[in-house]
Amino acid sequence: xxxxxxxxxxxxPQSGDAAYxxxxxxxxxxxxxxxxxxxxxxxxTDGSIGIRCSCQQAxxxxxxxxxxxxxxxxxNTHLEEAAKRKRGTASSATDGAAQTPVITVExxxxxxxxxxxxxxxxxxxxxxxxxxxxxxxxxxPIPERExxxxxxxxxxxxxxxACIQCGACVSDCLAMEVDPGFIGxxxxxxxxxxxxxxxxxxxxxxxxxxxxxxxxxxxxxxxxNCIEACPKGVDPMNQIMRLRRIAGSxxxxxxxxxxxxxxxxxxxxxxxxxxxxxxxxxxxSYGGNSWWGKFHPAAAMELxxxxxxxxxxxxxxxxxxxxxxLGHKIPAxxxxxxxxxxxxxxxxxxxxxxxLYVTGYEDDPRHAPHTDIATPLHVDTPVAQATDGAATAxxxxxxxxxx
Amino acid sequence: xxxxxxxxxxxxGFTPELHGSMAKVAPLLDIELIELDRGACCGAGVxxxxxxxxxxxxxxxxxxxxxxxxxxxxxNICSTCQGAQSECQERLDANTDYxxxxxxxxxxxxxxxxxxxxxxxxxxxxxxxxxxDTLKAKVTRPLTDLRVGPFYGCYIVRPVERxxxxxxxxxxxxxxWVIEALGGTVVDYAGVYKCCGFPIITMNKDASLTQAGRxxxxxxxxxxxxxxxxxxxxxxxxxxxxxxxxxxxxxxxGLPVLHxxxxxxxxxxxxxxxxxxxxxxxxxxxxxxxxxxxxxxxAAA
Numbered sequence: 001x002x003x004x005x006x007x008x009x010x011x012x013p014q015s016g017d018a019a020y021x022x023x024x025x026x027x028x029x030x031x032x033x034x035x036x037x038x039x040x041x042x043x044x045t046d047g048s049i050g051i052r053c054s055c056q057q058a059x060x061x062x063x064x065x066x067x068x069x070x071x072x073x074x075x076n077t078h079l080e081e082a083a084k085r086k087r088g089t090a091s092s093a094t095d096g097a098a099q100t101p102v103i104t105v106e107x108x109x110x111x112x113x114x115x116x117x118x119x120x121x122x123x124x125x126x127x128x129x130x131x132x133x134x135x136x137x138x139x140x141p142i143p144e145r146e147x148x149x150x151x152x153x154x155x156x157x158x159x160x161x162a163c164i165q166c167g168a169c170v171s172d173c174l175a176m177e178v179d180p181g182f183i184g185x186x187x188x189x190x191x192x193x194x195x196x197x198x199x200x201x202x203x204x205x206x207x208x209x210x211x212x213x214x215x216x217x218x219x220x221x222x223x224x225n226c227i228e229a230c231p232k233g234v235d236p237m238n239q240i241m242r243l244r245r246i247a248g249s250x251x252x253x254x255x256x257x258x259x260x261x262x263x264x265x266x267x268x269x270x271x272x273x274x275x276x277x278x279x280x281x282x283x284x285s286y287g288g289n290s291w292w293g294k295f296h297p298a299a300a301m302e303l304x305x306x307x308x309x310x311x312x313x314x315x316x317x318x319x320x321x322x323x324x325x326l327g328h329k330i331p332a333x334x335x336x337x338x339x340x341x342x343x344x345x346x347x348x349x350x351x352x353x354x355x356l357y358v359t360g361y362e363d364d365p366r367h368a369p370h371t372d373i374a375t376p377l378h379v380d381t382p383v384a385q386a387t388d389g390a391a392t393a394x395x396x397x398x399x400x401x402x403x
Numbered sequence: 404x405x406x407x408x409x410x411x412x413x414x415x416g417f418t419p420e421l422h423g424s425m426a427k428v429a430p431l432l433d434i435e436l437i438e439l440d441r442g443a444c445c446g447a448g449v450x451x452x453x454x455x456x457x458x459x460x461x462x463x464x465x466x467x468x469x470x471x472x473x474x475x476x477x478x479n480i481c482s483t484c485q486g487a488q489s490e491c492q493e494r495l496d497a498n499t500d501y502x503x504x505x506x507x508x509x510x511x512x513x514x515x516x517x518x519x520x521x522x523x524x525x526x527x528x529x530x531x532x533x534x535x536d537t538l539k540a541k542v543t544r545p546l547t548d549l550r551v552g553p554f555y556g557c558y559i560v561r562p563v564e565r566x567x568x569x570x571x572x573x574x575x576x577x578x579x580w581v582i583e584a585l586g587g588t589v590v591d592y593a594g595v596y597k598c599c600g601f602p603i604i605t606m607n608k609d610a611s612l613t614q615a616g617r618x619x620x621x622x623x624x625x626x627x628x629x630x631x632x633x634x635x636x637x638x639x640x641x642x643x644x645x646x647x648x649x650x651x652x653x654x655x656x657g658l659p660v661l662h663x664x665x666x667x668x669x670x671x672x673x674x675x676x677x678x679x680x681x682x683x684x685x686x687x688x689x690x691x692x693x694x695x696x697x698x699x700x701x702a703a704a
Contacts, residue, residue, distance in 0.1 A: 084570075174598045178617070179610040218606040221614070222448055223598035224486075224561035244452045262605045267453045270444040270461075276412035285605040309643055309684070318643070318682040319417055328415055334441040337512050338461070345457045345508055352456040354494045354501045361497040 001027050002101075004079050006037055008049060009106040012115050022046070025100065030080035034103060035063050037079060038117075050116030058231060061164035064171065065117050066106040071168040071229045079103065108171030110180070124180075125167045128187035132210070136194060139201040147199050152358055155370050159357045160193040160239055162232045169226035169236050181215040185226035185236030188217060192239035195246060207247040211255035217243045218259030235357070249351065264289040269327075271342045274335045277327030279319070282306070404532060407474035408436040409465060409488075409522075411481035411635065412444050417643070418635040420679025424664040425480050425525070427678060431541060431671045432533055437472045439465060445487040447636075448602075455494075460508045462491040466522070467514040476521040478528050480664065482634035485524045486558025489565050492520065524559055526633045526663060530577045535584045543672040545586025549690065551666065552590040552627035553578035554618065554641065556634040557598050578631065578663070585670035592625040594618030599637040604644070609651060615640040616652030619660075629659040629690045631666045638662060643684050659687035 004026050011019035024041045035053055042049045051074070053063040058076040065074050068085035083101035111119040139147075169185040176182045191210060194200045210216040217240055226236040247253045248260040265284035269277045280291075283303060287296025294303070303310070313319045329335060345352075360369030414421040429436050442465035444450070451458035465488070469477040479485050495502045496518050506515045523531070529538065560568065560575045568574045575596070579589045600614030619641060622630055632638050640648070642660040649656040660683070661669075668678045669690070680687045 174614070175603070175610060178600075178613040179607065182610075214607065219603060219610065221557075221598045221600060221611075222602045223557040225557075225598075227562050241448070241452050245455075249453055257606045259606050263449055263453050266447075266449045267457075270446070270450060274443045276416065276444050276447075278413065278417045282605065306647070309647060312646075312684050313417070313643060316682045316684065318419065318684070323416065328412075330441055330443060334443070337464075338443045340511060341460050341464070341508055342457065345460055346454055348456075351454055352504065354455070354459075354498055356494060356497055359498055362499060364497070367497075 002030050002079075003027050004037065004083060005100050005102045006034075006041060007102055007104045008038070008041075008116070009104075010049070010116050011107075011113050012050075013113065022049075026079075028079060031078050033075050034065075034067055034077045034079060034082050034105065035074035037103075038074060038105065050114070050118045052118045059164060061166035064108050064119075064166040064168050066104075066108055066171065068102075068104050071108055071171040073166055073168070073231045074105070076231060108167055110170055110173060110176045111167065119167070121165075121167055125165070125170050125186060128170070128184050129165070129190055131183055132187045132191040133194070133202075133206065134187075134190050136197065136200050137202045139199060149198055152355075153196065153198055155358045156355060157193050157196045158370065160189045160196070160234055163189060163193075163230075163234045164232060166231065168229040168231060169234075172225040172229045174223045174225055175219055175221045179215060179219060182219045183210070183213065183216055185220075185240070188220070188243060189234050189236040189239040192243055195243060203246070204251050204253075207243065207251055208253050210243060211247045211253045211257070211259060214257055216257075217247065218255060218257045233357075245351075258285045261285050261289060265293070267346075271339060273327050274330030274338050275328050279324040280327060404433065405435040405437060405472075405474045406476055406478040406528070407439055407469035407472040409439050409442060409445075409469070409477060409479040409484060411479060411484040413635040413639070414480055418638050418662070420682045421480060421635050421638070421662045421664065424662060424668050424673075424678040427673055428664045428668045428671065431668075431673075432529070432538070434478075434528075434533075436478075437474050439468050439472075439477075442468055445484045445491075447483050448487050448490070451487070451490070456505070456508075458487070459491045459494055460505050462488050463495055463502075463505045463516040464509055464512075464514055466492065466495075466520045467509060467516045469522075470517060470520060471514075476523060476528075476532075478523055478525055480525045480633070480662075481636070482524060482556040482559035482632075483636050485522070486566075488522055492522065493565055524633060526559070526577050526581065527574055529581060529667075530574075531572065535580055538581070538667075539584045542585055542670045544670055546582075546666075546670050547586050549587045550590045550626060550628045551582045551587045552592050552622040552625065552630045553582060553595055554599070554622075554630045554632045554637060554660075555596055556632060556637040557596075559633055560596055578633065581663075581667070582631065585667065587666075587670075590622065590625045590627040592618075592627065593621040599632075599634075599640040601636045601640040604640065611640065612644060612648040612651040615644055616648035616654075616656065619645060619648065619656045619658050620652060620654055623656065623658050627658065629661055629687065631661045631663055633663045635662070645685050657685055659683065659685050659690050661687065661690065 006024045006026055008022045009019060010022045024045060026037045028037055038051050054060040056075045058073050063074040067077055067082040070085050082103045107113045107117050107119045111124045114120050173184050176184050195203050195206055220240045224237060248263055254260050262285035265281055268289055269280055283294035283299035286302045287293035287299030293299055358370060361367035410422050443461045445462055446458040555578060582589050597618055598614055600611035604611040638660055645656055665678045
C-alpha cells in the first residue's frame with residue numbers, strides 16, 4: 001500500500017504561538033481521499049487537528065482546503081491526485097518524484113483562520129453571498145399555477161445552482177487577494193443564478209447595483225482561478241462575464257467604473273481599425289466612446305496621472321507619436337469585411353450564443369449535454385403544457401422547474 | 404518549419420520590441436513566419452463580453468485565413484490571444500451547427516473555418532515542435548548566472564482542460580524548462596502563475612497596479628535579475644506601469660521584464676539592441692551587463 005507524507009499547517013490564533021507544519025506518514029490506497037487521511041491521523045495520532053467536515057461525499061461543502069497549493073474538497077480529492085499537484089497548476093509530473101509523495105494541506109486563502117484547516121466562512125464568504133440578494137424576487141402578478149421556465153433557461157441556471165458554497169473559488173480569487181472587498185466569484189455566480197432566471201423581476205436592478213459597485217462585476221481580473229478551483233463545474237468567471245454582457249449589451253448600464261465604456265470603446269475601435277488602437281482605448285474608457293472622449297475631464301485626469309509612463313514610452317521609442325495618434329489598421333478590403341461582420345452579427349435583434357454547459361460537446365463523452373437535469377415537457381404540445389403543466393410534469397420537473 | 408503567424412495587436416502597437424524580436428529569433432530557430440496581417444483583433448475576451456458570436460466570427464476568420472496558408476500550424480506570441488482564441492475555438496469545434504452559423508457570417512468573403520486547427524503559443528511550439536535539445540544546441544551565449552523569474556500570465560495556464568495541459572504536455576512548466584535550456588537559473592516566487600492585473604487597469608487601477616507591484620516585489624525578494632513573460636499585456640503592466648506600481652505598493656522596484664523571444668535571442672547571440680531592449684521602461688541593465696550577471700561564455704561548438 002502506498003505511503004504519503006501529510007504535511008498539515010497548524011495554527012491556533014488564540015494560543016499566541018506561530019503557525020507550524022506538522023508531518024504525518026499515512027499508509028493508504030491511492031484512491032482514498034485526503035480527508036480520509038486527515039481523519040485517520042486525527043483518530044489515531046493527534047486528536048487536536050482542526051478540520052471541518054460532514055457528508056464526505058462532496059455535497060455539503062464543508063471540507064474546503066488547499067492541497068499542494070490548489071483549493072478543493074478534501075473528501076473528493078484522491079491522495080494520488082493531490083500528490084501530483086504542484087503549486088498553482090494541475091500537473092507536475094516532471095519535477096522529480098520524491099520517495100514518499102508529500103501532500104501539503106493548508107487552510108483556504110482569502111479568509112481568516114479559526115484553527116488549523118478551519119477558516120471563517122462567515123467573515124468573508126457568507127457576507128458576500130448576502131450582499132447579492134440571494135433569493136428570487138417574484139414577478140408580479142404571481143401566476144395562479146406553476147411558472148414554467150423554458151428548458152434551456154432552467155438547465156442554464158442549474159450550473160450556478162450546483163454551487164455547494166465550499167469557498168474554494170473565494171480562496172484563490174486573485175482580485176480578492178489585492179482587493180478584499182471584491183464581491184468575488186461565489187457571490188457573483190449566485191447573482192447570475194437569479195439574473196439568468198426568467199422568473200426574477202429585478203434583473204436590471206441587480207445588474208445596476210453590481211455594475212456601479214467599485215468592487216462588483218468589473219473588479220474581476222479574468223484570471224480563471226475560480227474556474228480551476230470549483231469542484232462542481234460552476235465556472236464562476238464565465239458567469240461574471242455573462243453578467244457583464246447582459247448589463248452592457250442588454251441593459252446598456254453605463255457604470256462609473258468605466259467597465260461598460262471600456263468594453264464599448266474596445267468593440268468600436270476593433271470595428272474601425274480591425275486592430276486595437278491602444279492609445280485611443282485608454283481615454284475613451286474614461287471619457288466616453290468617441291474621438292472626443294479624450295477631452296472629457298475624467299480622461300484628462302487619467303492621462304495626466306499616466307503622463308510619466310506615456311512620456312517614457314515615447315522617449316524610449318516604444319510608441320511612435322504617429323502610431324499613438326493614428327493607430328494601426330488592417331488592409332482596407334479586410335476592414336470592410338470586418339465592418340460587414342459587425343453589421344450582420346452585432347445588428348441581430350437577439351444575440352446568438354452557444355452555451356456549452358447546455359449543449360455539451362459533440363464527440364466528447366466527458367462533456368455530454370446536461371439533459372438529465374430537467375427533462376422538457378412535451379415539446380410538441382406547447383399550449384397544452386402551459387395550461388396543464390402540473391398534470392403532465394414528472395416529479396423532478398415539478399421540483400426544479402416551478403416555484 | 405513554416406507557421407501561420409498571428410502576432411496580435413499589442414505586439415505591433417505598444418510593445419513593438421516583441422514583434423521585432425520574434426522576427427529576429429525565428430530564422431535562428433528555422434521558423435518561417437507567414438504573417439496573418441489580414442486578421443482582426445482576437446477580442447481579448449472583451450469583445451466576447453459584449454457579443455460572443457462577434458468574437459467567435461472574428462477569430463474564425465483569422466483561423467480560416469491561417470488554414471489558407473501552407474503553414475504547418477498557427478502560432479501566436481501573446482498569451483491573451485492564445486486564451487481568447489482557444490475559447491472561441493472550443494465552441495467552434497464542439498458544435499457543428501454553431502460552426503456552420505459562424506461560417507455563414509464569413510461566406511461573403513469566401514472564407515470558412517474547418518474544425519481542428521492547431522494554434523500554439525510560441526512557448527508551446529518551442530518545446531513541442533522545435534524541442535529543447537535543438538534549442539540547447541543553438542545557444543551561443545548561455546545565460547549563466549542569470550536568475551530568471553517566469554511569469555506565465557493567466558491565459559496560457561488556465562483553464563487546464565481547454566488549453567490541453569496534461570501530464571504528457573505540462574505546458575505550465577515549459578517556461579521553467581526553456582530558462583534552464585538557455586543556461587539560466589529559474590527563480591521560484593509567489594507570482595509565477597498569478598495575474599498581472601492588466602485587465603482591470605481602467606476599472607480599478609489601484610488593485611491592478613497592486614497586483615503588478617507585488618509580483619515584481621516578490622521576484623526581487625527572491626533575488627531575480629529579471630522576469631520573462633509570454634504575453635505583451637503582462638509586459639505593459641509589469642514594465643511600462645512598473646514605476647506607477649512601485650508608488651502604489653510603496654517600495655522601490657526596478658526589475659527588468661523580458662519578452663520570451665528576447666530572452667531566447669540573448670542566448671542565441673543577438674544583441675540587446677537588436678532585440679529592442681532599449682525600448683523598455685525599466686532598463687534591462689542587469690540582463691545586458693555582460694560583466695556581471697550574464698557571463699557570456701561561448702558554448703563549445
